[in-house]
Amino acid sequence: MALTEFKLPDVGEGVTEGELVKWLVKPGDSLKVDQPIAEVMTDKATVEIPSPLIGTVKDLKANPGDRIPIGGTMLTIETGGAAATATTPKTEKPKAEVPKNTVTKSSNGHGTHGTGLDVYPPAALSAVLATPATRRLAREMNVDINQIQGTGELGRVTQQDVINRGGAPSAPPLKAPRYEGVSGETEERVKMVGIRRKIAEKMQQAKHIIPHFTIMDECNVTDLVEMREKLKAKAEKTGLKVTYLPFVMKALITTLRDFPEVNASIDDEAGEIVYKKYFNIGFAADTPQGLLVPVIKHADRKTIMEISHEIMILAEKAKANKLTPDDMKGGTISITNIGSVAGTYATPIINHPEVAILGMYKIAEKPVIKNGELSSMKTMNLTLTADHRLIDGAVAARFLRSLIERLENPGVLMLDLM
Amino acid sequence: MNQFDVCVVGSGPGGYVAAIRSAQMGLKTVIIEREKLGGVCLNVGCIPSKAMITAGHFFHRVNNDAAEMGINISGKVTVDAATLQKWKQSVCDKMSGGVGQLLKGNAVETVLGDAVFKDAQTVEIKSSKGSKVIAAKNFIVATGSRPIEIPGFVIDEKNVLSSTGALALEEIPKKVVVIGGGYIGLEISGFLSDFGTEVVVLEAAKELLSGIVDKDAVQVVVRKLKKKGVTITTESFAKSYKKKGSVLEVTYEVAGKAQVVEVDKILLTVGRKPNSDQANLKGIGLNIDEKGFVKVNAQRKTNIPGIYAIGDIAGQPMLAHKASHEGVLVAEVIGGKNRAYDAKTVPAVIFTDPEIASAGMTEEECKKAGYTDLKIGKFPFAANGRAVSLMETDGFVKIIANAKNNIVLGVHVCGPEASQLISEAALAIEMGATLEDLALTIHPHPTLGETVMEAAEAALGHAIHIIQRPLARASASSNHKTV
Numbered sequence: 001m002a003l004t005e006f007k008l009p010d011v012g013e014g015v016t017e018g019e020l021v022k023w024l025v026k027p028g029d030s031l032k033v034d035q036p037i038a039e040v041m042t043d044k045a046t047v048e049i050p051s052p053l054i055g056t057v058k059d060l061k062a063n064p065g066d067r068i069p070i071g072g073t074m075l076t077i078e079t080g081g082a083a084a085t086a087t088t089p090k091t092e093k094p095k096a097e098v099p100k101n102t103v104t105k106s107s108n109g110h111g112t113h114g115t116g117l118d119v120y121p122p123a124a125l126s127a128v129l130a131t132p133a134t135r136r137l138a139r140e141m142n143v144d145i146n147q148i149q150g151t152g153e154l155g156r157v158t159q160q161d162v163i164n165r166g167g168a169p170s171a172p173p174l175k176a177p178r179y180e181g182v183s184g185e186t187e188e189r190v191k192m193v194g195i196r197r198k199i200a201e202k203m204q205q206a207k208h209i210i211p212h213f214t215i216m217d218e219c220n221v222t223d224l225v226e227m228r229e230k231l232k233a234k235a236e237k238t239g240l241k242v243t244y245l246p247f248v249m250k251a252l253i254t255t256l257r258d259f260p261e262v263n264a265s266i267d268d269e270a271g272e273i274v275y276k277k278y279f280n281i282g283f284a285a286d287t288p289q290g291l292l293v294p295v296i297k298h299a300d301r302k303t304i305m306e307i308s309h310e311i312m313i314l315a316e317k318a319k320a321n322k323l324t325p326d327d328m329k330g331g332t333i334s335i336t337n338i339g340s341v342a343g344t345y346a347t348p349i350i351n352h353p354e355v356a357i358l359g360m361y362k363i364a365e366k367p368v369i370k371n372g373e374l375s376s377m378k379t380m381n382l383t384l385t386a387d388h389r390l391i392d393g394a395v396a397a398r399f400l401r402s403l404i405e406r407l408e409n410p411g412v413l414m415l416d417l418m
Numbered sequence: 419m420n421q422f423d424v425c426v427v428g429s430g431p432g433g434y435v436a437a438i439r440s441a442q443m444g445l446k447t448v449i450i451e452r453e454k455l456g457g458v459c460l461n462v463g464c465i466p467s468k469a470m471i472t473a474g475h476f477f478h479r480v481n482n483d484a485a486e487m488g489i490n491i492s493g494k495v496t497v498d499a500a501t502l503q504k505w506k507q508s509v510c511d512k513m514s515g516g517v518g519q520l521l522k523g524n525a526v527e528t529v530l531g532d533a534v535f536k537d538a539q540t541v542e543i544k545s546s547k548g549s550k551v552i553a554a555k556n557f558i559v560a561t562g563s564r565p566i567e568i569p570g571f572v573i574d575e576k577n578v579l580s581s582t583g584a585l586a587l588e589e590i591p592k593k594v595v596v597i598g599g600g601y602i603g604l605e606i607s608g609f610l611s612d613f614g615t616e617v618v619v620l621e622a623a624k625e626l627l628s629g630i631v632d633k634d635a636v637q638v639v640v641r642k643l644k645k646k647g648v649t650i651t652t653e654s655f656a657k658s659y660k661k662k663g664s665v666l667e668v669t670y671e672v673a674g675k676a677q678v679v680e681v682d683k684i685l686l687t688v689g690r691k692p693n694s695d696q697a698n699l700k701g702i703g704l705n706i707d708e709k710g711f712v713k714v715n716a717q718r719k720t721n722i723p724g725i726y727a728i729g730d731i732a733g734q735p736m737l738a739h740k741a742s743h744e745g746v747l748v749a750e751v752i753g754g755k756n757r758a759y760d761a762k763t764v765p766a767v768i769f770t771d772p773e774i775a776s777a778g779m780t781e782e783e784c785k786k787a788g789y790t791d792l793k794i795g796k797f798p799f800a801a802n803g804r805a806v807s808l809m810e811t812d813g814f815v816k817i818i819a820n821a822k823n824n825i826v827l828g829v830h831v832c833g834p835e836a837s838q839l840i841s842e843a844a845l846a847i848e849m850g851a852t853l854e855d856l857a858l859t860i861h862p863h864p865t866l867g868e869t870v871m872e873a874a875e876a877a878l879g880h881a882i883h884i885i886q887r888p889l890a891r892a893s894a895s896s897n898h899k900t901v
Contacts, residue, residue, distance in 0.1 A: 119716040124760045126787075129825065129850035135760045142756065154823045156850060 005073045017069045018042045020062045021194040029057045041194050055079035065193040130157040141166035195289045206352040211388040214347045215396045219404045222378045227410050246307040251406040253279045253300045259399045263332050265353040282331035285318040292318045295331040359383035422448045425554035427533045430457025432729030432741030433560035434517050439746045441524040443753030448527040456514040459738045462582040469506040474612030499589045535698045538722050556724050556752045563690040563730035570658035578684045591682040597656045599626040601768040603687035608771050617648045635832035638813050639770045692731040716758040718748045740764045765844040767837040772813045775840035778828030778847045791821040795877025799833040803864040810834035815873040824852040853877050
């Protein structure tokens with residue numbers, strides 16, 4: 001019997017560490033190849049880490065909530081003879097054993113020789129493509145350059161790769177005071193892990209970076225409701241559920257074409273505004289794990305039916321916690337329709353690095369007096385929350401008015417259809 | 419007793435550089451030298467040998483190339499060995515004096531004498547003027563190496579010379595035997611034969627420069643040495659020598675048979691060994707490996723806290739520029755910076771005729787390292803305008819790249835000014851440059867440097883100034899389809 005250390009494999013481009021969400025095995029469990037061992041959450045998604053071999057779980061080397069660097073030991077597996085020579089699991093790249101990432105203290109300064117003569121970070125392997133200056137930067141930042149997947153040409157490790165790996169904080173975490181609890185009262189403490197922690201970090205970051213403001217208005221959707229009712233029946237025959245979301249997306253995209261600053265990002269480091277010539281629309285999905293924002297890519301090139309279909313698939317994946325990092329990448333603006341549950345208006349938080357988020361709320365029937373006569377109309381409240389660094393209040397107001405005009409006259413949408 | 423932050427033992431190219439950088443880091447620094455500032459390199463190694471090689475080459479060209487260029491010399495061109503020595507010495511003195519000024523200018527204290535460690539915190543320096551004890555928080559051991567002797571040959575610098583003696587000859591010997599065909603032996607053989615000495619090289623291995631440099635390069639050098647009249651015998655073992663009147667009778671063995679050669683001087687250049695048996699390094703408990711090198715880590719720390727080792731004493735390759743690089747890094751480590759030896763390549767240069775220089779891996783080393791698919795481009799100096807106009811057309815530039823991504827793995831130059839050309843290659847390798855990077859960099863014409871660009875093009879299959887087959891005609895013209 002041999003003891004094998006299982007290390008967190010490289011789970012995706014640019015991913016440097018993963019947070020252990022939960023173990024799917026316990027010591028003593030027997031393992032099959034590709035059997036999920038643990039759920040690990042990265043910046044991009046939660047992934048199940050499969051077992052590379054057949055054996056028995058010996059020790060778990062991390063606890064849920066721990067952050068494990070790529071190459072860090074997760075658990076030890078006892079393997080027996082020939083059975084151990086199983087195939088490599090899909091997520092693990094066939095590469096040489098990743099060096100240990102443990103920092104041997106005493107590598108710096110004088111008179112602090114440790115017992116061994118190991119140096120951290122270890123000297124650059126000759127196969128690593130990085131300039132001398134980048135290698136030095138890695139050393140100064142205590143980053144093991146041998147473990148970085150370079151993003152440059154031919155896998156070159158760039159200075160930015162080193163900086164990213166070194167965890168140079170883009171926004172210093174605000175230190176909130178410790179919550180001491182109230183003596184005598186019953187309180188339950190649960191570790192803040194996984195998607196919850198990720199959401200907390202993202203929201204904190206967005207609020208920290210972006211000066212938010214929200215503008216609200218009411219939209220007469222009588223015609224839209226009527227139009228959707230007609231289409232709905234037709235679509236249902238093909239098994240599709242058509243909601244208001246794809247209509248709002250279409251109206252949003254045509255409006256965005258007139259207001260490029262709303263479909264943009266700010267590159268703070270370069271001091272540049274990035275106008276996006278493509279339209280990837282994120283939509284907030286309420287899932288048992290928490291808020292997730294899958295993205296409809298190039299929604300401008302898709303029909304209402306196609307978008308409806310994609311929304312259905314993504315929403316199901318979100319509920320089942322099966323969204324891949326790709327599913328949530330590259331959004332240019334987001335829509336939240338949490339108002340369909342309750343609330344007349346909300347002030348959502350922008351999905352950084354986007355610069356705006358559209359809020360849509362529940363449809364209500366309201367009495368109106370028009371030309372002295374009482375009649376009724378269907379209304380929907382809309383909000384636009386924008387990054388005030390880039391979008392002025394007047395621009396946001398004009399944007400919202402333009403969007404409302406489109407939604408109030410859904411026939412006009414036809415003019416923009418390709 | 420003086421207390422220093424840093425005490426550097428040995429002022430060669432490792433030691434003096436370490437001392438200067440230590441001082442630049444704001445550390446109170448002292449350096450100890452038992453002979454002359456600059457060590458072997460500046461006084462009895464790199465620099466004087468280059469002076470002798472330059473003079474030898476000059477003399478050889480005056481006698482051999484001048485007439486072809488239409489330069490006629492009436493009367494015999496002669497060498498005044500004493501004046502040559504004086505000039506050579508002036509070169510060394512200038513360099514050594516420069517080191518002294520740099521140390522002084524950086525407020526490094528210089529102490530002349532033989533350093534012996536009393537313990538890990540103090541050294542005693544003995545000189546004709548008496549002795550002195552210096553204490554320091556950190557020591558940088560940079561005490562270098564010395565020539566190896568073999569049984570039957572004790573270096574006396576009269577009959578049996580080391581490189582030191584060979585560089586200080588007051589007259590040009592008629593005939594010498596050079597035991598050891600490594601780079602030092604061949605450099606000295608080169609200038610002696612230029613001055614007219616009959617040279618016999620005895621090499622124990624199967625080939626010269628025993629497998630450390632590109633095989634094609636060795637061939638070019640061997641051919642030229644032979645042309646100059648140097649006799650080269652490989653797989654031969656020097657056994658002993660006898661003084662017989664005014665000549666030395668050297669006995670050596672080839673294939674089990676004893677041979678004898680009569681010479682004026684014997685040059686022993688079988689290698690160098692680290693000076694780890696000196697300065698009481700063992701006495702204070704420094705870990706030393708079986709080859710005599712002080713064991714160090716990537717920061718050049720030894721097993722004793724506060725003691726560092728750099729240069730020849732700290733391991734291969736025993737090259738001045740490696741020592742200097744380590745000197746800087748150790749000084750910065752002591753100064754609190756996070757540094758370690760992270761270099762990809764230590765370029766090596768051999769001042770034979772023509773010169774050999776290399777950076778990165780040889781073909782064999784590439785294969786050993788697992789690079790099975792290689793692109794190799796070779797460009798001859800004979801096709802380079804500057805080389806032809808210099809009347810120096812022997813040799814080539816060879817570039818080896820990983821065929822998968824064209825990243826340059828090794829560059830081997832044999833030819834005029836190879837030593838100058840190799841720095842571009844070293845930069846390319848350190849930067850992870852590709853063949854295209856070298857090929858697309860405009861190199862000035864007419865220069866020897868163009869050969870590097872052309873060799874990169876050759877590796878890509880389309881050098882301009884040589885014909886490469888098979889020709890890739892398809893993309894050029896459909897009228898001339900190759901079958």
